[in-house]
Amino acid sequence: MSEIVLEAVDLKKHFHVGGGLLRQRATVQAVDGVSLQVRRGETFAIVGESGCGKSTLARLLMRLIEPTSGSVRFDGRDVAGLTGRHLAGLRRDMQFVFQDPFSSLNPRMSVGRLVGEPLETHAPEMPADERRAKVAELLRTVGLRPEHADRYPHEFSGGQRQRIGIARALASGPRLLIGDEPVSALDVSVQAQVINLLHDLRDELGLTLVIIAHDLAVIRHMSDRVAVMYLGRIVESGPAEQVFAAPRHPYTMVLLSAIPEPYYSRATRRLPLEGETPSPANPPPGCRFHTRCPFARPDCASRVPELRSAGPDQLAACHYWEEIAAEGPVASPPPPPRPAPEVAQRFALYEAALAGAQVTRRAETREIQREER
């Protein structure tokens, strides 16, 4: 379980923008020194506000863009050096699930061709009837019907289109799927179904999942481990349950305190997130979060915090996490504001959907155990 399948070391991507008439050049530090390790078979989530560099990180991990510096290793191999057959192998082993099931599928291709195309690319020698059978099997795997192969994307709902996108991603037989906000374009009730599908596929096909989301509800119900990003850097990482129960970085606390009552962990402490996110072209010195941190001390503006141990398998980039944790909950807190109804509803739906999936999985496990006996 703890075998490392994907690893990033001090990964940076700086975009040089501007020029033009005003000659105002800037360097956007989209990803600025990210190190992470994804273990085989787990679901690793990357969470953070819009613009913190999640999609750029995903593209770097898949080598869809080249890093400014740092390295990525997949299955022990540096992906930067891959060419020809080896690069094709990487493209087969690591697949992307896109955010928008409306624009990511070519409307002029039938579902059969959309799902069959990666097979043509990665297994050109496969006979046509075998390919058709494989497409039918892939459609069944994602909960669609084989006869859907003759239809076109516009004939499907958003959730069904995302299933087509997932079938297409599975066609090459990948070992790792990276989903960049794979459910955020879908209706809430459909989100839970697609999350459960990804969960089940991971278990059935032995996949490793990297899921990017800005929504903590999605993360909570999908991931084994989570990395929290702020302005191009990871500020906290660890087992998802632990990070939810005992967040150590103030930014994680702030994110968690924005979600409804049974779910946020520091039950009596509500932390507002004030101010705008600073620009990644001009990030604050020292700790990048100090301009918005409710616990900032004077030296946070000058000393850069490194990720350091903050619990079993947990890391946090905060000089003062021990002191903040020791402060504990505030003595007599004001009652927490009620969550917006749609937020509460979203959580309720995830809980229900996940409970259903767990019951099914547990029943299946019992079945297998009986057969083994």
Ligand SMILES: Nc1ncnc2c1ncn2[C@@H]1O[C@H](COP(=O)(O)OP(=O)(O)OP(=O)(O)O)[C@@H](O)[C@H]1O
């Ligand atoms: N090709 C590019 N050229 C210049 N700047 C870019 C480019 N791609 C991304 N950026 C900038 O890098 C930063 C990080 O962008 P990125 O898309 O990775 O964020 P994100 O976390 O995925 O955001 P969102 O949640 O909105 O999808 C942003 O400030 C963005 O404007």
Ligand SMILES: [Mg+2]
């Ligand atoms: Mg993005």
